[in-house]
Amino acid sequence: MSTTTELTETQSSIINIDELQNYGINVSDIQKLKLGGIYTVNTLLSVTRRNLCKLKGLSEIKVEKIKEAAGKIIQVGFIPATIQLNIRKKVYSLSTGSKQLDNILGGGIMTMSITEVFGEFRCGKTQMSHTLCVTTQLPRELGGAEGKVAYIDTEGTFRPERIKQIAEKYGLDPESCLDNVSYARALNSEHQMELVEKLGEELSTGEYKLIVVDSIMANFRVDYCGRGELNERQQKLNQHLFKLNRLAEEFNCAVFMTNQVQSDPGASSLFASADGRKPVGGHVLAHASATRILLRKGRGEERVAKLQDSPDMPERECVYIISESGITDSTE
Structure with missing residues (x-):
């Protein structure tokens, strides 16, 4: 060698x-x-x-x-791109629960990077987070990673009973699934950053395969109000996202973030959706997220996911449904 x-x-x-x-x-x-x-x-x-x-x-x-x-x-420096290719071969995907959504994502939520989903309230962001908590624990051949999940909740929307419901659908033991999810309620943006700083100890065991932050901007929007504090907010957010990205790369785990939207009547933003809404966080968040997915409501329990940004896949969209057992395909 x-x-x-x-x-x-x-x-x-x-x-x-x-x-x-x-x-x-x-x-x-x-x-x-x-x-x-x-x-x-x-x-x-x-x-x-x-x-x-x-x-x-x-x-x-x-x-x-x-x-x-x-x-x-560890000696760091320039290496041949062929060696970097071998490192990239360690990247794997986590199933979202919908084969159609997995397909447009190139297999699912990818490790070694940040995936962000954004949309208005009740579009299914937290439901996707809950489903991923279970699918991450599935065997590799079923789209999982046989690993644990670290869940940071900023809005108090985490529901352990939903984890149990979804686990039953996949034939997993509900109590074991809950034991494999480490939960923390972030009280403010400072606490949120501290929780991520402490994640290194858990991740160093190699057992954790997914970090969920639901949602990434809620605390920052409350703690930093008005244009006068915008610069400081973006600096802190940038540091927070840098740490999350480093954790994803270093421990080969996936980082999944949900995000809120704000109105943009002029729809002048590059990242704005057709209805004039755009994700909060500005360019700092846009650059940190390797993959960005816009979620919107469809008919009934249907949800539409549009892949807006990805380094590997073209811009596409699909339809899936949210049921008692989590996210599934509309054809199931």
């Missing part, structure tokens, strides 16, 4: 932060990193020296020593 391949395999694997002990870093400094939400060498390398110095008890000299040790474990 070539040295380049060995380095690449090290880069694509999750290396626990405790490995730093073998390179002269003491346990107390490693504990300080963990208190700062850093649990792997991969995460450590993505954090700037400036931000590491903000952690209590870490001086510039210590930070430099820690960075040097991390660089010996």
Whole structure:
């Protein structure tokens, strides 16, 4: 095996932060990193020296020593695109519950990236979130990942009884399904960001395959009001989304976010829908989301999903239904 391949395999694997002990870093400094939400060498390398110095008890000299040790474990730099292709082959998809929707998405909700669904109230955003909590636990051959889910609820719309209903449809044990969903109610935007910072410890176990944030902008819209605070809001949001994206790439898990919409009478936005509504969050959120899906109501229980942005698939739409057992195809 070539040295380049060995380095690449090290880069694509999750290396626990405790490995730093073998390179002269003491346990107390490693504990300080963990208190700062850093649990792997991969995460450590993505954090700037400036931000590491903000952690209590870490001086510039210590930070430099820690960075040097991390660089010996994982060497980052240019690699052949063929090696990156091999890393990308590890990406897999999580079924939404609808074969038609999975088809337009190229298989389902993809790992190593952020997927955003937006639409007006009662269009089925939270229902899709609940369905994914169950399908993620299915075997790979059935569109799942046999993994756990981390669910951040910002609007108080999470319903464990819905998880049990959907689990019964898929023939899974309802209680086991609930045990495999780690739930947190985000009280404000600051708390929401702290919850994501703490996710590194759970994700480092390799058991978690999906992170759900329902919804991404609710707390930010409340905590930052008016144009005067818009700049600060977007800066905080950008940091939050960067962390989520890093988690998705580092741990090969999927990040699924729901988002609200706002009226745009002029429909001048590039991302506005036909009815003049556009997702909140502006360009910061638009750039962070690899895949964006517009949901709207159809007839009865029917919902229409339109793939608006994807790096892999063309713009298309499909129809599915929401039933007691979650999301299914309209033909079922």
